[in-house]
Amino acid sequence: MSYDLWYWPGIQGRGEFVRLFMEAAGIPYRDRARQGDAQALVEDMEAREKSGAFAPYAPPYLVAKDGADEFAIAQAAHILAWLTDRHDLGSGDPQTDLHLIQLQLTITDVVAEAHDTHHPLGGGLYYEDQKHAAATRAKGFREDRIPKYFDHFEAALGVNPGAFFRADRFGHVDTSLFQLVEGLRYAFPRRMAELAADYPRICACRDEVAELPGIAAYLNSDRRIPFNEDGIFRHYPELDAP
Ligand SMILES: N[C@@H](CCC(=O)N[C@@H](CS)C(=O)NCC(=O)O)C(=O)O
Structure with a gap:
């Protein structure tokens, strides 16, 4: 297979x-x-x-x-x-696994909103054609939406002991939260620096994922291509916190 x-x-x-x-x-x-x-x-x-x-x-x-x-x-x-x-990588508890999928779907929602900060009017238009709307959308995302989502993930990380959403080991939500944090740090470095102290569990989860052997090796490889301004997480300084 x-x-x-x-x-x-x-x-x-x-x-x-x-x-x-x-x-x-x-x-x-x-x-x-x-x-x-x-x-x-x-x-x-x-x-x-x-x-x-x-x-x-x-x-x-x-x-x-x-x-x-x-x-x-x-x-x-x-x-x-x-x-x-x-691959039998679930928690062994069906209810926990459903809640983890729920969290993964919530990450999907944040990713879509992060994309819409630079393309609020439509994916068929260039960023340059929607910069004014993007500024408005990004302000709401930075100031209201990131903290609301992060409050939710921070609380979910407090359900079990340890750095991951599950008590025993990492799962798909941990690796996706890592990527979400990395993407948001790339796109909104000033805003993410302001927020870091408010979310110790999210930061700890991100750090633990980075140290997983498979992730550490991948991040050091040329397979991990850099973020860029064709992707979902784009760094346009004018969309970050002042
Ligand atoms: N909800 C889907 C979204 C998939 C998606 O939007 N893919 C993008 C690339 S990131 C695409 O190529 N979309 C083409 C389209 O929507 O027409 C997922 O999470 O996988």
Whole structure:
């Protein structure tokens, strides 16, 4: 059995949430569009759309191959829950696992809002064409939405002892919270510096994830490409705290 991850090659984007969990868990995968290019991804998606089977709407998607059989699944949060189940990486308690998926879906919501700070009017327009609206949207995100979401994650991290959401070990929410913090620190460095002291559990979780052997190795590799202004988390200084 093998895995192919398909995602836009030039950005971390939503694919990074899948990569980080697979790297932390030591699950091997091929990063297909990075081995090829964006056109390979477009062609693979078109072929799946024409296949008559259920197809991904958008990347990231993960294809599990077992001999001639293959199964493709999309939606980052869904992929992470699926991998957790397939590799027996859950907590062993069904209610806890459902709550962890709930938290993962909440991270999906924050990611969408982070994207909308620089594209509040639409993904089809350039940032330069929506800078005024972006300034308004980013102010609300920085001042109200980040603290509201972070209060929620900080409280959830207090449910169990230790740095992770679960008492015993890391799971998919921990690796995704790591990426969320890294992305927000990149996009809003001044605002995140202001908030750091208010969220000791979030900072501790981020630090522990960074030290997981699989994550540390990945972050030191050339597979971890830098954040950039084509991705979801973009650093436009004018959108950060004054
Ligand atoms: N909710 C999906 C969103 C997927 C998504 O928006 N993918 C982006 C790249 S990050 C894309 O290529 N979207 C194309 C589109 O929406 O038409 C997830 O979390 O995986």
